[in-house]
Amino acid sequence: MSNLLRAAEALRRSKTVVFFTGAGISADSGIPTFRDKLTGLWVKHDxxxxxxxxxxxxxxxxxxxxxxxxxxxxNQAKPNSAHLSIPRLADAGWDVSVVTQNIDDLHERAGSSPVVHLHGSLMDVKCFGCHRPAELSPDQLAVPLEGQLIEPPRCTRCNGRLRPGVVWFRENLPDNAWRSAVRLVRACDLLVSVGTSGVVMPAAGIPDMALAAGATVIHVNLEDVGMDGADEIMLVGPAGGVLLALLQAAGVAVLSPPGVPT
Structure with a gap:
């Protein structure tokens, strides 16, 4: 039996599905990963x-x-077929949740709910000093002109500089988000890990957490990242084509013909 058919059978057997997503699921929407070269003003920056x-x-x-x-x-990007496949599965009757390492809002715009953001969100702003969330006007969040740099606004409570509401390197994950993720992962029948690098801890341990709780894990990636466990299934290929193929193989109607993963 091919890996795609094995994955489809695992999906049919499952009631509760968690999608664990990383940068790879947003690549087809034009959101660069850390492996992609930057452009314009940022080409010289790491x-x-x-x-x-x-x-x-x-x-x-x-x-x-x-x-x-x-x-x-x-804001200029649109959800791609991988994002759109997830709420399609929920509409077909599965209990579906999303745990993402991404800081974009493409899952929400595709219609997924709930979405747990382990690394925060680009849509949020907070104070660097007092950590309180802040609301800014559209003008304050306008993209700089080419070559222009803009000083961050100040917090209205403590006058500290405002920063993005994301998790930076060497910062802890938000407690509430991590607890929610752990609860969902430990209770799921099936974890579908899509486009994750498997190197950023503690999020990289989520597939192992699901396996330890008795779930099946399907990995979707451009390269083989599976550990060849009995309850692991590896599907290699672009996230959109693979997820559409998986849904179709499981008997879920899709909006466009999928590509078949290797």
Whole structure:
């Protein structure tokens, strides 16, 4: 039996499904991963050097402008067939939740709910000093002009600089989000891990957590990232084509003909 048929059978047997997603699911929407080269003003910058509290302390204007640019990218992007497949499965009767490492809002725009954001969201803003959430006007969140840098606004409560509401390198995950993720993963029948790198902890341990709780795990990735466990199934290929193929093989109607994963 092919891996696709095995995965479809595992899906048919399941009632509660958690999709655990990473950067790979948003790549077809034009959201770059860390492996992609940056463009324009940011071509000389390393994202991992911009996404730290130390970088913000050293140059808050540069980091704030970088996130305004990223937010603009997300606002211009649209959910792709991989994002859209997930609520389609929920509409077909499965109990579906999403746990994502992504900071975009493409799952929500595709119609998924609930969505647990382990690494926060580009749509949120908080104070670097007092950590309180903040609301900004559209003008304050406008993308900088080419070559322009914008100083971050100030908190109305403590006058600290505002920062993106995301989790930077070496920061802890939000307690509420992590607890919600653990609860969902430990209770699911099937975990579908889509486009995750498997290197950012503690989120990288989620597939093992699901396996330990007795769930089946389907990995969807451009390369083989499975550990060859008895309850693991590897589907290699672009997220959109693979998920459409999986749904079709499980008997779920899809809107466009899928590609068949290897």
């Amino acid at each position: 994202p991992q050097r911009l996404e730290t509290a130390d970088a913000f302390r050293a140059n808050p204007t540069l980091v704030w402008s970088w996130y305004l640019w990223r937010r603009h990218q997300v």
